[in-house]
Amino acid sequence: MDLKITKYSRQRDIILRILRSTKCHPTADWIYEKVKKEIPNISLGTVYRNLNFLADKGKIRRFSFGGTTAQFDGDLRDHYHIRCDWCKRIEDVPHISTRISCQEIESLTGYRIHSLNLFFSGICPECQRKGEQ
Amino acid sequence: MDLKITKYSRQRDIILRILRSTKCHPTADWIYEKVKKEIPNISLGTVYRNLNFLADKGKIRRFSFGGTTAQFDGDLRDHYHIRCDWCKRIEDVPHISTRISCQEIESLTGYRIHSLNLFFSGICPECQRKGEQ
DNA sequence: AATAATATTAGTTATTATTATTGTTTTTAT
DNA sequence: ATAAAAACAATAATAATAACTAATATTATT
Structure with missing residues (x-):
């Protein structure tokens, strides 16, 4: 997971906005479904990559409740x-x-x-x- | 995950003993490898089932660091x-x-x-x- | 102790979440 | 405008976990 990404991307922007505008603590897949409404051909891999990127940079929080799926939180x-x-x-x-x-x-x-x-x-x-x- | 299990099982006993005797916070797979030394033909599914059972009953702790793999702790x-x-x-x-x-x-x-x-x-x-x- | 009932198992297959790869497109710096 | 790098979509691969099934072990009952 080596992420020296610095360029702008619409995809990342939208992912971040969606995550910030919800009060729930969504999974990558939940976010994927939401983003698809704006960018129908976005790929799930892009969602994962950007969520991990954002979490590594401390822009969002990533956690899990011991379960099998990671969840994200835009509220810092x-x-x-x-x-x-x-x-x-x-x-x-x-x-x-x-x-x-x-x-x-x-x-x-x-x-x-x-x-x-x-x-x-x-x-x-x-x-x-x-x-x- | 409906676990109304009440009977004794050697497998569960050994899993619990191994987990309690380590200071690390092992994954299901790590425990599986250990138990195999005592019960060579144990199956990974058995390890998962019992770890989940024990965690649900509060006999062990189950957590994860937002990652993809659950880890267990026998120290309560x-x-x-x-x-x-x-x-x-x-x-x-x-x-x-x-x-x-x-x-x-x-x-x-x-x-x-x-x-x-x-x-x-x-x-x-x-x-x-x-x-x- | 023998029997019946049922939890648990090993072995296996299926599912789900996540990551890696590849060739193409976007973005940024020159 | 062009070249370099980052990010992309699409897809394949991997890893973790759950589900299934027929056989076995444990417990309760006779």
């Missing part, structure tokens, strides 16, 4: 994620009072920290109401 | 992970002073929290020494 603001173990929905956790100190981690591990990911899993209110599935 | 104690963006190694972050309050998240989101995952990424000391790759 400090926030966390939570997923329902039953319905699999993913939501943002806007902010928590606790500040996690990256500096502490840096001095603890010697790493230069680039990013921090915090996610929770559990049962969402709706599924709780519906009871045991 | 409270700890976090850090990965080097260059050499891809994953290490434990033993404990941090900040306590993240799941109760705060529960009242903030309405979710019943099952688990919390915190991971960092950055550049490990060794790669820092080696400089830009």
